[in-house]
Amino acid sequence: MAKRIDVEHLDVYYGDFLAVHDVTMTVPARSVTALIGPSGCGKSTVLRSLNRMHEVTRGGRVEGSIRLDGVDLYAPDMDPVLVRRMVGMVFQRPNPFPTMSIYDNVAAGLRLNGVKDKATLDGVVEQSLKGANLWTEVKDRLRKPGAGLSGGQQQRLCIARAIAVQPQVLLMDEPCSALDPISTLAIEDLITELKAAYTIVIVTHNMQQAARVSDQTAFFNLAATGKPGELIEVGPTSTIFSNPGVKATEDYIEGRFG
Amino acid sequence: MSVSTTSRVVVTFPDRTRARTQRDRAARVSMALAFVVAVIPLAWILVTVTTQGAQLLFSSTWWVNSQRGINSTMVGGGARHAINGTLIQAGVTALIAVPIGVLTAVYLVEFGRGRLARAVSFMVDILTGVPSIVAALFVYAVWVGTFGFQRVGFAVCLALVLLMIPVVVRTTEEMLKLVPNELREASLALGVPRWTTIVRVVLPTALSGIVTGVLLGLARVMGETAPLLILGPYTKNLATDLFSGLMPTLPTMINQDRSELGQAAAVERMWATALTLIVLVLVLNLAGRLVARLGSVSR
Numbered sequence: 160m161a162k163r164i165d166v167e168h169l170d171v172y173y174g175d176f177l178a179v180h181d182v183t184m185t186v187p188a189r190s191v192t193a194l195i196g197p198s199g200c201g202k203s204t205v206l207r208s209l210n211r212m213h214e215v216t217r218g219g220r221v222e223g224s225i226r227l228d229g230v231d232l233y234a235p236d237m238d239p240v241l242v243r244r245m246v247g248m249v250f251q252r253p254n255p256f257p258t259m260s261i262y263d264n265v266a267a268g269l270r271l272n273g274v275k276d277k278a279t280l281d282g283v284v285e286q287s288l289k290g291a292n293l294w295t296e297v298k299d300r301l302r303k304p305g306a307g308l309s310g311g312q313q314q315r316l317c318i319a320r321a322i323a324v325q326p327q328v329l330l331m332d333e334p335c336s337a338l339d340p341i342s343t344l345a346i347e348d349l350i351t352e353l354k355a356a357y358t359i360v361i362v363t364h365n366m367q368q369a370a371r372v373s374d375q376t377a378f379f380n381l382a383a384t385g386k387p388g389e390l391i392e393v394g395p396t397s398t399i400f401s402n403p404g405v406k407a408t409e410d411y412i413e414g415r416f417g
Numbered sequence: 418m419s420v421s422t423t424s425r426v427v428v429t430f431p432d433r434t435r436a437r438t439q440r441d442r443a444a445r446v447s448m449a450l451a452f453v454v455a456v457i458p459l460a461w462i463l464v465t466v467t468t469q470g471a472q473l474l475f476s477s478t479w480w481v482n483s484q485r486g487i488n489s490t491m492v493g494g495g496a497r498h499a500i501n502g503t504l505i506q507a508g509v510t511a512l513i514a515v516p517i518g519v520l521t522a523v524y525l526v527e528f529g530r531g532r533l534a535r536a537v538s539f540m541v542d543i544l545t546g547v548p549s550i551v552a553a554l555f556v557y558a559v560w561v562g563t564f565g566f567q568r569v570g571f572a573v574c575l576a577l578v579l580l581m582i583p584v585v586v587r588t589t590e591e592m593l594k595l596v597p598n599e600l601r602e603a604s605l606a607l608g609v610p611r612w613t614t615i616v617r618v619v620l621p622t623a624l625s626g627i628v629t630g631v632l633l634g635l636a637r638v639m640g641e642t643a644p645l646l647i648l649g650p651y652t653k654n655l656a657t658d659l660f661s662g663l664m665p666t667l668p669t670m671i672n673q674d675r676s677e678l679g680q681a682a683a684v685e686r687m688w689a690t691a692l693t694l695i696v697l698v699l700v701l702n703l704a705g706r707l708v709a710r711l712g713s714v715s716r
Binding site (some may be wrong): 210212215217240241242243244245247248250252254255256257258267268271272317320321324 | 530597599600601602603604605606607608609610613614617618621622624
């Protein structure tokens with residue numbers, strides 16, 4: 160069910176401000192692609208345009224095309240709600256719904272879209288929590304509030320919630336930046352397992368994390384503050400980290416700026 | 418100016434520990450005093466009303482009978498007619514004002530952009546500042562003046578609606594603004610449509626705050642007197658029809674018994690009626706908080 164993503168000549172705007180200019184890249188199915196680059200270079204913006212969450216921001220709009228196995232996500236008759244069901248997202252800070260139990264959090268994407276059958280919901284909740292490596296820790300307290308879990312558990316709960324709607328792609332916006340090293344490791348292990356079934360795009364500020372989990376790395380940079388961010392280069396992670404084609408990539412990865 | 422590397426500038430902080438502890442103590446004392454000053458009138462009112470009025474509340478007829486056939490020199494009868502009127506009017510007012518108020522707040526927080534939103538927000542501000550007697554006179558002018566209807570309970574409700582809407586809008590708005598944007602995004606990113614996100618995620622998260630706002634609004638309209646004096650004069654008889662005849666209420670009953678000043682029986686009824694109103698508002702508040710707590714997941 161994983162699908163590949165083709166981004167072509169993508170320009171992303173906030174109102175009149177061009178935030179990201181001319182991004183063209185391909186994300187292969189069943190792989191992890193890491194987006195790296197200094198703050199403000201537009202990697203999160205690109206990520207959010209992959210599931211049309213960018214346009215939720217006031218004035219947010221996009222030019223160019225993004226295709227999911229050939230289907231244009233920005234076609235005029237494409238419903239953004241359907242795009243978001245195909246392309247799930249995990250955010251920087253764990254954000255379980257505070258009024259809902261662990262079970263209800265995972266079931267939310269289905270319930271809020273009209274799925275009521277109890278057996279289906281039970282099955283999906285168990286399967287998703289297992290998929291997020293959280294089942295054994297919470298199976299005895301599914302009716303307890305999701306907000307009562309630790310930060311790392313909450314983030315895995317959010318991953319379970321995202322995969323419960325059975326998307327083809329999973330976007331992660333710095334999913335470990337609010338977590339401690341042990342929880343980070345748990346999430347990274349999980350990402351490696353999830354790529355068997357999903358196409359994953361992850362934004363990270365952590366070079367080691369990009370090197371550990373990703374198959375492909377894309378480096379974004381911006382010429383100066385106020386200038387649009389650009390995709391500098393994209394390639395297999397091993398190449399980008401050992402033998403980058405551009406000096407700026409090497410400088411960034413080695414920690415000389417950013 | 419250049420600082421040489423050999424001579425470091427050493428900073429000595431003045432010792433202000435003593436001054437700081439003293440200021441701290443002064444602030445604590447004045448805060449405690451302010452609290453006491455604020456509580457004195459409240460406690461005074463509660464003690465006076467309770468001591469003067471509590472006795473009648475325990476009489477067998479108070480919650481059951483009306484004042485029908487009882488004049489100011491006689492003891493006896495009850496406040497049932499006024500309790501009924503106040504509860505019916507407050508209920509109908511809430512039924513109209515809460516949906517309008519909550520939906521307006523949802524519009525302002527979730528959708529409102531540009532001119533229309535600014536205009537709506539400005540109107541709510543104006544409505545907040547409208548004195549109750551002006552709202553009452555406005556409804557009187559339309560209801561009696563323009564349409565030529567009789568003064569009935571429902572006209573009172575309309576005036577109260579005008580007073581309750583801004584309270585509900587403002588408190589609901591504040592509560593919706595407190596709902597973190599990450600929750601809306603989390604829901605949208607699951608492929609949940611926007612209106613479902615608002616109804617099933619945003620509103621439940623803000624529920625307890627919204628309930629508090631509604632209760633504040635209700636408490637305000639239940640004690641409101643000006644619209645009642647203009648649109649719903651007192652009567653001693655039980656009345657349940659909002660659309661014909663006068664409807665007695667607790668504030669107008671208090672006013673009536675006050676106007677019989679000097680008559681011991683009426684004065685005692687006045688205090689008892691006031692206490693009844695306080696008790697009703699208190700019970701509603703507790704019930705509302707309980708509902709809000711049951712509605713959200715326990716920690």
